[in-house]
Amino acid sequence: MELVVGRVVKSHGVRGELVVEVRTDSPDERFAVGSQLVGRVGRGDQATDRDVTIEAARQHSGRLLVRLAGIADRDAADALRGMLLLVHSEALPDPEDPDEYHDHQLVGLRVLDTSGAVLGEVTEIVHTPASELLAISLTDGIDALVPFVSEMVPEVDLAGGTCVIDPPEGLLDLGTS
Incomplete structure (x- = not known):
């Protein structure tokens, strides 16, 4: 399984640098000089993958600027706009903290309440500046976000493929009358 660690937003300057939207908790590791990633352009059956190597990465005005090997000018960088940068999940070490998880480990877990009743399934982990949220598809067809x-x-x-949630009253009642 491949995991998205970044997305190319646009080119920066004339020497082939890329503005990258970071989608990983470990940007220093994922975008270290020499790191190998998969670059994916397009979607579905039209997607094409290529191996990319990080040549340089730096913070600039709150953004990550990345230079990939072989991308030396603005035209080449512009052609990569929208490219997803991926890493193979097998390449990720297990977190050292037992209360820390990779997103792909949580997606697909059955969600139970504290009594053991099935509520739904984790569909995504939403990263916000304040915290992470579990996006849950509830069995009644409603989607909910739980901190x-x-x-x-x-x-x-x-x-066991499960997680237990204990949300405050009303959190999962959205969309009901």
């Missing part, structure tokens, strides 16, 4: 904090998600069982 991924221990008070509301007291248990994650990767081996």
Whole structure:
């Protein structure tokens, strides 16, 4: 499985640098000089992949600027606009903290309430400046966002394929009358 660690937003300057929207908690590791990533342009059946190597990366005005090997001018950089930068999940080490998870480990978990009743499934992890949110597709067809904090998600069982949530009253009642 491949995981998105960044997306090329646009070119920067005339020497082939790229403005990258970071989608990883470990940008220093993923965008270190010499790192190998997969660059994907297009979607679905039209997507094409190519191996890319990080030649340089630096912070500039709150953005990550990246130079890829073989991209030396603005025209080449402009052609990569929208490209997703991916890493193979097998290449990721397990987190050292037992309460830390990679997004791909959580997506697909069955969501249970504290009594064990199935509520739905985790479909995505939404990263916000304040915290992470579990996007959950509930069994009644409604989607909900639950803050991924221990008070509301007291248990994650990767081996069992489940997580238990204890949301405050009303959080999951959106869309009901």
